[in-house]
Amino acid sequence: MGLFDYLEEKRNEAARRRRLKDISKISTGIALGAIGGILFAPQEGKKTREDIVNKSKEAANQAINAANDARDTIEFKAYQAGEQAKKTYNDLRDRAVLKKYEFDEDVEVAKAKAKAIGEVVKAGAEDIKKDVKNTTEEVKDTADDVKEDLKEGAEDIKREVKKSSENVKETVEETKNKAEREVNRK
Template sequence: MGLFDFISAKAREEERKERMKNAGNIAMGTLLGLAAGAVASYLFAPRSGEETREMIAKKSKETYNDMREGIANATQRAKELGQSALEKAKEFKEEAAERAEELKDEAVDKAKELKDKAEDKAIDAKKEVEKKANDVKKDVEKEVEKAKK
């Protein structure tokens, strides 16, 4: 997974968080709107005060239970998403560590290969210099012999 993939994953994660936040706000607004509408309808309904109070109490309990259930569901979903994000982060970390190890091994192998090539070139150059030195020495000896004669 490259740097671009990591950045893309982070961007998607941020978008997902934003959608979850917006969904939570919409759900809460919907529940509050329903509750307000229910209360208003009961207050203006043509019933006796006791009936209205009983209906308000009943609907309040229902709304409270619905909200608790919605909050519990949202909490569970958030935990699941958090766990999923944590697992993905661990996977990414492991993949990054493996890739770093592979790259390190490749670099070490390449360095050894270059070192061996350099040693071979140095040995070849040394042999060539020694050969040239011997050739020059022989030429000098020949010239010295010629000069002596």
């Protein structure tokens, strides 16, 4: 999942939250309208009270169902975020293994070249030693660069995973609080 996919997913998630909030408002309005209709209907008191109790239970069940749906959605999104973090980590690990393999090949090639040059040109042994030393330093520098890039990538992943985890926790807490407020309002 690339950055654009991630941003698109976040945008879709925000739209789903807005729709859930709108549905909650509509459900509350319907429940309040039904209760108002019952209160003003020309029925005997006992029947009206029974209707109010039944409608209240029905509204509470709807709120609980909406909260459960929201919880399921959040759990699914958390699972998806975790899977994406694992995939990103595995991709980076695979790239690191590939870089190490390429590095090892480069080292082997450099060693083979140094040995061949040493056998062919014994008279220029000092020049060859300098070349091998420079090549080794370049290989070390390259290794240090690759190592540093891997560390930075791992830190970036850690931050993203932590941020995703915090976002999921906040969303779960907000949904839980919203559902509790809706149930308490009823």
